[in-house]
Amino acid sequence: MPFIQSAVSLAVxxxxxxxxWSVMVIGIYITYRILDIADLTVEGSITLGAAAxxxxxxxxxxxxxxxxxAFICGLAAGLITGTLHTKLRIPALLSGILTMIALWSxxxxxxxxxxxxxxxxxxxxxxxxxxxLSKYASWIIMGGGLALIIITALYWFFGxxxxxxxxxxxxxxxxxxxxxxxxxxxxxxxxxxxxxxxSLSGALIGQSQSFADIQMGMxxxxxxxASLIVGEVLFGKxxxxxxxxxxxxxxxxxxxxxxxxxxxxxxxxxxxxxTAITVAAALSTPHLTAALRGSHKLKPNS
Amino acid sequence: xxTIANLTKIFNRGTPNEKTALTGVELSxxxxxxxxxxxxxxxxxxxxxxxxxxxxxxxAGEISIDGVSVNRWSEYRRARFLGRxxxxxxxxxxxxxxxxxxxxxxxxxxxxxxxxxxxxSGERARYCKMLAxxxxxxxxxxxxxxxxxxxxxxxALTLVMAILQTPKxxxxxxxxxxxxxxxxxxxxxxTDEFIQTDNLTTMxxxxxxxxxLTYGNxxxxxxEGRVIVDVKGEDKRRLKVDDLLGLFERASGxxxxxxxxxxx
Ligand SMILES: Nc1ncnc2c1ncn2[C@@H]1O[C@H](COP(=O)(O)OP(=O)(O)OP(=O)(O)O)[C@@H](O)[C@H]1O
Ligand SMILES: [Mg+2]
Numbered sequence: 001m002p003f004i005q006s007a008v009s010l011a012v013x014x015x016x017x018x019x020x021w022s023v024m025v026i027g028i029y030i031t032y033r034i035l036d037i038a039d040l041t042v043e044g045s046i047t048l049g050a051a052a053x054x055x056x057x058x059x060x061x062x063x064x065x066x067x068x069x070a071f072i073c074g075l076a077a078g079l080i081t082g083t084l085h086t087k088l089r090i091p092a093l094l095s096g097i098l099t100m101i102a103l104w105s106x107x108x109x110x111x112x113x114x115x116x117x118x119x120x121x122x123x124x125x126x127x128x129x130x131x132x133l134s135k136y137a138s139w140i141i142m143g144g145g146l147a148l149i150i151i152t153a154l155y156w157f158f159g160x161x162x163x164x165x166x167x168x169x170x171x172x173x174x175x176x177x178x179x180x181x182x183x184x185x186x187x188x189x190x191x192x193x194x195x196x197x198x199s200l201s202g203a204l205i206g207q208s209q210s211f212a213d214i215q216m217g218m219x220x221x222x223x224x225x226a227s228l229i230v231g232e233v234l235f236g237k238x239x240x241x242x243x244x245x246x247x248x249x250x251x252x253x254x255x256x257x258x259x260x261x262x263x264x265x266x267x268x269x270x271x272x273x274x275t276a277i278t279v280a281a282a283l284s285t286p287h288l289t290a291a292l293r294g295s296h297k298l299k300p301n302s
Numbered sequence: 303x304x305t306i307a308n309l310t311k312i313f314n315r316g317t318p319n320e321k322t323a324l325t326g327v328e329l330s331x332x333x334x335x336x337x338x339x340x341x342x343x344x345x346x347x348x349x350x351x352x353x354x355x356x357x358x359x360x361x362a363g364e365i366s367i368d369g370v371s372v373n374r375w376s377e378y379r380r381a382r383f384l385g386r387x388x389x390x391x392x393x394x395x396x397x398x399x400x401x402x403x404x405x406x407x408x409x410x411x412x413x414x415x416x417x418x419x420x421x422x423s424g425e426r427a428r429y430c431k432m433l434a435x436x437x438x439x440x441x442x443x444x445x446x447x448x449x450x451x452x453x454x455x456x457x458a459l460t461l462v463m464a465i466l467q468t469p470k471x472x473x474x475x476x477x478x479x480x481x482x483x484x485x486x487x488x489x490x491x492x493t494d495e496f497i498q499t500d501n502l503t504t505m506x507x508x509x510x511x512x513x514x515l516t517y518g519n520x521x522x523x524x525x526e527g528r529v530i531v532d533v534k535g536e537d538k539r540r541l542k543v544d545d546l547l548g549l550f551e552r553a554s555g556x557x558x559x560x561x562x563x564x565x566x
Contacts, residue, residue, distance in 0.1 A: 157417075160416070161415040161416050161417070161419075161420050164421075165415045168399060168404075172396045175394055177381065178355075178394070179408050179410070179463075180381035180382050182376075182378045
């Protein structure tokens with residue numbers, strides 16, 4: 001059965017990669033869907049996570065420490081964007097861009113060079129590999145396990161008083177202030193949590209490929225939005241836990257789609273163009289269908 | 303309860319669009335007073351309530367609630383003292399959250415948001431009872447999104463949210479203006495019932511002179527950023543629409559002809 005074999009050899013790496021990236025997509029879900037902010041900090045904070053974690057490992061530190069440090073660095077990046085936006089009243093999009101640009105320099109400092117390798121050094125995946133698991137199996141278990149823990153923790157968090165107030169802030173900040181909640185703080189907490197997860201994802205990706213590269217964050221926000229939309233289209237907007245699961249599944253399906261189009265012979269150079277066009281099409285669909293319906297109303301005979 | 307001294311609010315100061323919305327307003331509202339406020343478009347009624355709520359910084363003057371000067375307090379801090387319902391039914395609730403989630407958020411007004419669960423089962427039972435008392439059928443829809451409610455239902459919900467934690471001061475800014483007349487009467491009757499039950503200190507803006515005369519124990523009329531008429535107690539009870547027009551003309555030196563205030 002050569003077809004099944006090639007399908008498996010195509011899908012398994014895609015699923016594994018998708019699960020590692022899904023942690024980032026969960027982070028983007030928090031800003032884009034819950035806070036209603038398009039946060040470009042992501043492009044810098046994912047690299048920051050990879051850079052911090054690989055730097056720790058290279059210096060002989062434990063991979064767990066490196067991964068946790070990556071998460072903390074992401075929190076800091078989110079704090080900066082949140083402060084620029086809420087305290088200094090810079091528009092959210094621009095605040096994210098400013099932090100992203102600043103992080104480029106920060107990341108170069110953290111890594112010392114434009115890319116660092118941790119080839120054959122111990123990573124979070126090493127213990128699993130020592131159990132005799134294949135590379136992709138260890139990614140799937142680690143990425144999938146972490147994603148499951150994270151969405152369960154977020155499901156709990158967004159049900160708490162604090163989490164509910166954050167959700168409401170993305171929905172109607174006027175009402176939230178009238179109920180005595182400092183919306184600035186809610187936005188900052190949301191941005192921190194989001195970027196913490198993005199950096200955590202960066203740490204996982206860096207360890208999986210055994211290197212960090214200054215360029216690796218480029219286009220990550222678009223990959224994240226594409227994954228979000230794929231998840232929502234396939235699995236709908238239902239119960240909150242289901243939504244979180246669909247975010248993870250969206251990240252996986254996105255990677256499978258990419259693997260398939262590459263298999264079909266798409267030039268890798270065109271990948272970002274392909275993703276950008278897909279996201280643009282998906283984001284504009286509601287507007288375009290509404291506009292089309294509107295124009296039909298103007299022409300009752302058609 | 304509420305003391306306002308020499309309150310001045312200027313929008314877009316120093317620009318060609320400069321607009322003085324309040325000029326030296328002096329006002330003192332006692333505990334348990336139910337003040338109705340009328341005045342033409344742009345008289346400054348909303349601005350006055352928003353300055354009390356801390357939505358805008360003020361240019362001069364002093365606002366204190368229950369003896370506490372709140373001049374430097376931002377909007378979210380003042381919220382611990384205030385219940386508010388807005389003209390726009392969309393303003394008061396989070397549309398994508400359920401009715402009970404909205405109530406739970408309001409039930410924690412003025413409290414720190416912790417990592418405790420956002421809504422308890424005891425609260426749920428209490429909300430169901432309160433909603434059932436509204437007689438709008440909301441008690442069976444506590445897990446529906448607030449965005450699915452009609453304007454009147456949303457205003458009733460916002461009203462319940464405003465009084466769930468008894469406010470020191472209830473601010474109502476034309477909260478029935480977006481509703482059809484029948485629903486408006488119903489929401490207004492509810493409002494009055496809540497105010498009487500809890501003896502709430504209230505300021506209610508309305509464009510309906512009959513409502514302003516029927517409800518409350520004190521009536522204020524605003525004109526060009528000032529309070530020009532202030533009638534209380536027995537005088538207020540005896541007041542008729544015609545008297546109001548006379549009072550307005552005497553106080554403002556203007557003849558009332560096409561003012562929106564005449565539409566009652
Ligand atoms: N945010 C703002 N920026 C600039 N000017 C404002 C703002 N809000 C109100 N104004 C101006 O201040 C004046 C008072 O407005 P306000 O909304 O308080 O009137 P109002 O008495 O509530 O009127 P209405 O009955 O129409 O609601 C108006 O001239 C208005 O144009
Ligand atoms: Mg107004």
